[in-house]
Amino acid sequence: MDGKMKTLTQEYIKTLLPNRPQDSHKLSFGHVLNIAGSLHYRGAAYLSSIAAMRVGAGYVTLASSPGVCQSVSTLTPNIVMHPLLTRPIIYAEINPNVEESVSIELQSIDTESIDEKALLQLDDKLKQANVISVGSGLSIAQSKDQFTVTMATEDVIAEGNHGFFFGLLAKLHTCQQSVIFDADALNFISHLLHHSKNSHQSIPSLPIKSIITPHPKELARLLNIDVNDIQNNRAHYAKIAAKQFGATVVLKGKNSIITDGEYTLINPTGNSALAKAGSGDVLTGIISGFCAQGVSPLNAACLGVYLHGLTGDLAAKELSEYSVLASDLLDYIPKAIKQLLRQ
Ligand SMILES: NC(=O)C1=CN([C@@H]2O[C@H](COP(=O)(O)OP(=O)(O)OC[C@H]3O[C@@H](n4cnc5c(N)ncnc54)[C@H](O)[C@@H]3O)[C@@H](O)[C@H]2O)[C@@H](O)CC1
Numbered sequence: 001m002d003g004k005m006k007t008l009t010q011e012y013i014k015t016l017l018p019n020r021p022q023d024s025h026k027l028s029f030g031h032v033l034n035i036a037g038s039l040h041y042r043g044a045a046y047l048s049s050i051a052a053m054r055v056g057a058g059y060v061t062l063a064s065s066p067g068v069c070q071s072v073s074t075l076t077p078n079i080v081m082h083p084l085l086t087r088p089i090i091y092a093e094i095n096p097n098v099e100e101s102v103s104i105e106l107q108s109i110d111t112e113s114i115d116e117k118a119l120l121q122l123d124d125k126l127k128q129a130n131v132i133s134v135g136s137g138l139s140i141a142q143s144k145d146q147f148t149v150t151m152a153t154e155d156v157i158a159e160g161n162h163g164f165f166f167g168l169l170a171k172l173h174t175c176q177q178s179v180i181f182d183a184d185a186l187n188f189i190s191h192l193l194h195h196s197k198n199s200h201q202s203i204p205s206l207p208i209k210s211i212i213t214p215h216p217k218e219l220a221r222l223l224n225i226d227v228n229d230i231q232n233n234r235a236h237y238a239k240i241a242a243k244q245f246g247a248t249v250v251l252k253g254k255n256s257i258i259t260d261g262e263y264t265l266i267n268p269t270g271n272s273a274l275a276k277a278g279s280g281d282v283l284t285g286i287i288s289g290f291c292a293q294g295v296s297p298l299n300a301a302c303l304g305v306y307l308h309g310l311t312g313d314l315a316a317k318e319l320s321e322y323s324v325l326a327s328d329l330l331d332y333i334p335k336a337i338k339q340l341l342r343q
């Protein structure tokens, strides 16, 4: 590949598919540690974990709150669960009908926010995994709509998974494996860079083999510019982000852009069937599954984006662009891989 922007072709993509030696076992095909899911976004943890296995990863561990792990394990027996410590929130409720001296009742509610102590639970897993994906559905703050009354503890609720994520970023900083940052991991980084009280402090740089997978709004948040500017000059801003974050960038949307700052590719596959909640979580799983099998970050991003789009094309042919669900994509991944292999 030279330095100009090229359109991905099926012939080229086929050459990126990792081998499947017969003299192998599950760990020959890699171990994904997927840090994903939250109270509101359990599906994202499921979709990203299963997609990684569907493209050939040998082992996927899902690290999340016990509630998310429980939900995902009822949906599939294929994922290994690593429930993380959460912190219940104590909040005070004022009963306006009762005199103030007796009106405060302490209650606890489980928002499934991950405790910073859970970072210790990840040490071994971070060593065992050969790729880490973080952020799909990992809500950075728990929304307040679940709480009838919140008062002194508002800060705690707004803080959500921030403390955990900040500690995780510091741990990942020296990580040699591929690390994929998706969705709320990106929103968290944007928050730290542009909105946090401590935004003057530098955040740890991303690991050396990072992939970031923003949709246009997420990239707009990361670069702190308007989303229309991004859409009017997608390749330019994707390259700026690649250089700024030292990462391979997948700028999602129709004709996704993939760039490491030097090489820039544009994807021809996919259709409006993919414009459905959860399809980005499937993409994250696909890319992490290929990284697990030893594919380099740039090649895994190209292969993943092309295959994800092809999966959407095959699914739409049978189900229509209207009716494809993100979970349907999981069933069409094998058909897309077979098409690549036939070619
Ligand atoms: N089943 C699940 O559990 C799901 C969980 N999800 C999780 O939900 C969390 C929030 O993600 P969201 O992306 O919904 O919320 P965001 O607030 O990050 O993004 C939504 C905003 O981005 C804009 N946007 C998105 N794609 C765009 C495009 N191609 N061009 C221009 N603007 C665009 C939208 O207009 C909207 O304003 C993430 O953690 C994500 O992983 C979602 O993936 C949906 C499914």
Ligand SMILES: Nc1ncnc2c1ncn2[C@@H]1O[C@H](COP(=O)(O)OP(=O)(O)O)[C@@H](O)[C@H]1O
Pocket (backbone or CB within 6 Å): 183, 215, 251, 252, 253, 254, 255, 256, 269, 270, 271, 272, 273, 274, 275, 276, 277, 278, 279, 280, 281, 282, 283, 308
């Ligand atoms: N109209 C479209 N044509 C092609 N691909 C699309 C289209 N709409 C969405 N996609 C793809 O679907 C995925 C959507 O991801 P994302 O925006 O993160 O959604 P979610 O967070 O709901 O999963 C991306 O890979 C994007 O490129």
